Amino acid sequence: MRQVHVVDHPLVQHKLTLMRETERSTQGFRRLLNEIGMLLAYEVTRDLPLEEHEIQTPVAPMRAPKLAGKKLVFAPILRAGMGFVDGMLELVPSARIAHIGLYRDPKTLQAVEYYFKAPPDVAERLVIVLDPMLATANSAVAAVDRLKERGCRELRLVCLLAAPEGVERFHGVHPEVPIWTAAIDERLDSHGYIVPGLGDAGDRMFGTR
Structure with missing residues (x-):
């Protein structure tokens, strides 16, 4: 699929398989999501622009690359998107965070917004939207809609699993x-869940139902 990058790194695929297992504990699921978040952050930032700076090593001066432009914004969709944040901040500790609160109406499956908070200059930064499950995509669409309303034009989406739909x-x-994404699964079921999937990522991460 155009504009879709499936991260097939062996560590990502191994950790994803562990997360799919029904008997995986809440603690284990949360830890694995954090670890995969770091690995996916590595992939989604692979092409960030660099610029050379004059620095001094303990041996000699040199010109060396540093990231160019303003710092990134990670934009987790609450609540499950928060599972990615700590791992990604380990890799990019200077990133800003935008919070997008959305829940899925159980009857219509439409996204309902209840909270939005972003850096004031978010429109001037690369924004990486975080949502572990791209199922119906209603939440991801609503989140990007909202960010575009704030003027954001450079956007990327990171998810753990996606359905073709x-x-x-x-x-x-x-x-x-x-x-x-780490994988594109077979399909959605009649309730809008990814099959075979791994269940509800938020519930498994927080121990709720």
């Missing part, structure tokens, strides 16, 4: 926003 729906609305 979710990818199609998301790119039907936001075709220019690339997606990074």
Whole structure:
């Protein structure tokens, strides 16, 4: 699929398999999501621009690359998106955080916003939206809609799992926003869950139902 990057690194695939297992504990699931978040952050930032700076090593002066431009913004969709944040901040500790509170109406499956908070200059930064499950894509579409309303134009989406229907729906609305995911599963079931999937990521991460 165009604009979809499946991260097939062996460590990512191994950890994803462990997360799928029904008997995985809440603690174990949360730890694995944190670890995969770091690995996915490495992939989604692979092409960030660099610029050379004059520095002094203990031996000699040199010109060496540093990240160019303003710092990144990670934008987790609450609540499950928070599972990615700590791992990604380990890799990019200077990143800013935007919080997007959305929940899925159980009857309509539509996203309902209840909270939004972003850095004042978010429109001037690369924003990486975090949502572990791209199922119906209603939450991801609503989050990107909201960020575009704030003037954001450089956006990327990171998810753990995607359904083909979710990818199609998301790119039907936001075709220019690339997606990074660990896997694209078979389909959605009648309740809007990814099959075979791993269940509800938020419930498994927080021990709720």
